[in-house]
Amino acid sequence: MNISRVQSQINPYNRQKNEISTRRNVTFGSEAKNINQIIYSQMVTKDEAVEHILKLTKKIKFFNEILGKNDKTSRPVLVKLGDADVFLNVDKTSRNKVKINLYSDTNSPMYIYSFEQGAYVPNPEKYLFRQTLDIVLNNKDGRMSNGYLSTVSGSMVFERNTKSGQRAASGDRFQLNPKLYECNNRENFPAQKYGFDKASNIVSTVFFNMFSFLSKVKPDLKLM
Numbered sequence: 001m002n003i004s005r006v007q008s009q010i011n012p013y014n015r016q017k018n019e020i021s022t023r024r025n026v027t028f029g030s031e032a033k034n035i036n037q038i039i040y041s042q043m044v045t046k047d048e049a050v051e052h053i054l055k056l057t058k059k060i061k062f063f064n065e066i067l068g069k070n071d072k073t074s075r076p077v078l079v080k081l082g083d084a085d086v087f088l089n090v091d092k093t094s095r096n097k098v099k100i101n102l103y104s105d106t107n108s109p110m111y112i113y114s115f116e117q118g119a120y121v122p123n124p125e126k127y128l129f130r131q132t133l134d135i136v137l138n139n140k141d142g143r144m145s146n147g148y149l150s151t152v153s154g155s156m157v158f159e160r161n162t163k164s165g166q167r168a169a170s171g172d173r174f175q176l177n178p179k180l181y182e183c184n185n186r187e188n189f190p191a192q193k194y195g196f197d198k199a200s201n202i203v204s205t206v207f208f209n210m211f212s213f214l215s216k217v218k219p220d221l222k223l224m
Contacts, residue, residue: 035111035120042110042198044205052081052206056088057223060100063090064224076103081206084199097145098224100135102207106152106200113195120195131200133207135214135223138162142224144214151204153191158215167215 059079067073067090076087084104091099105128111120129152136146147158156171191208192201213221 039111039120039194042196042201043194044192044198044201048082048202049205049209052084052202053210053221055079056081056086056102056206056210057221059088060090060223063088064092064098067092082198082202084202084206086203086206096139098137098139100133100137100223102133102135104131104199104203105129106131106203107197109193109195110197111195123195129200131203131207133211135211137224139224142222143219147211147214149207149211151191151207152196152200153193153204153208156211158211160215165217167217169215 056079059077063073063077070093072091072093073089076089079086079088084106086102086104089099089101091101108125108127108129109123112123113119114121130150131152132148132150134146134148135144137143138145143160144158145160145162149156149158154171156169158167158169160167191205193204196204210221213219214223
C-alpha cells in the first residue's frame with residue numbers, strides 16, 4: 001500500500017454546509033510549549049496512516065460480509081482510529097451496488113498562519129467540520145463506480161463508466177489525468193494540513209488515500 005501525503009481540492013459544493021456550529025473546548029498541551037512543536041506533533045506518519053486504513057478496511061469488509069443481500073446497517077457504527085471517531089454506514093439495498101458512507105466531525109484549525117506576524121497563532125474561532133467519504137461499489141467487480149470526498153483539505157467527485165471504464169473526477173483545483181496524474185501521486189498537495197489537530201489529520205489522510213486507491217484503474221484497495 002503506497003501512502004502519499006496528498007490532498008483533494010476544493011469542489012464547487014458549498015463547504016459551509018459541512019460546518020457544524022457546535023463548539024468544542026479542546027486543550028492542546030502546555031501554553032509554554034512551542035507552537036511549531038505542537039503543530040508537528042499532530043501530523044500523521046505513513047505507518048499510522050497504513051494502520052488506520054487497514055483497520056477501517058477490515059471493518060467495512062466485515063459488515064459487507066455479515067449483511068444480507070438487501071440489508072443495511074440500522075445505525076452508524078463507530079470505528080476508533082487513534083484520536084479520531086469515524087462513523088460507518090453500509091447499505092446493500094440497491095441492486096448490484098454497495099453504498100458505503102463514512103463521516104467524522106472534527107475540529108477547526110487550532111492554529112492559523114498569520115502573515116502579519118509571519119508565524120502560526122492560536123485560532124480564536126472554534127467549530128466542528130464534518131469530513132465525509134461516500135463510496136458506491138459495483139457488485140460485479142468491487143470497483144468504485146461513484147465517490148464523493150469532503151475533507152479539511154478539500155473536496156472532489158468521482159465517476160467511473162461501468163461499461164467503458166472511463167474515469168472522471170472534478171473539483172475546483174483538482175484534476176485526475178488518467179495514466180499521468182493519479183490522485184495519490186500529487187505529493188505537492190498534502191492530505192493533512194498544518195494547524196489542525198491529530199484527529200482531523202487522521203481523518204483527512206485516511207479518507208483521501210482510500211478514495212485515491214479506489215479511483216485507480218486497478219484499485220489498490222478491496223472493500224468486498
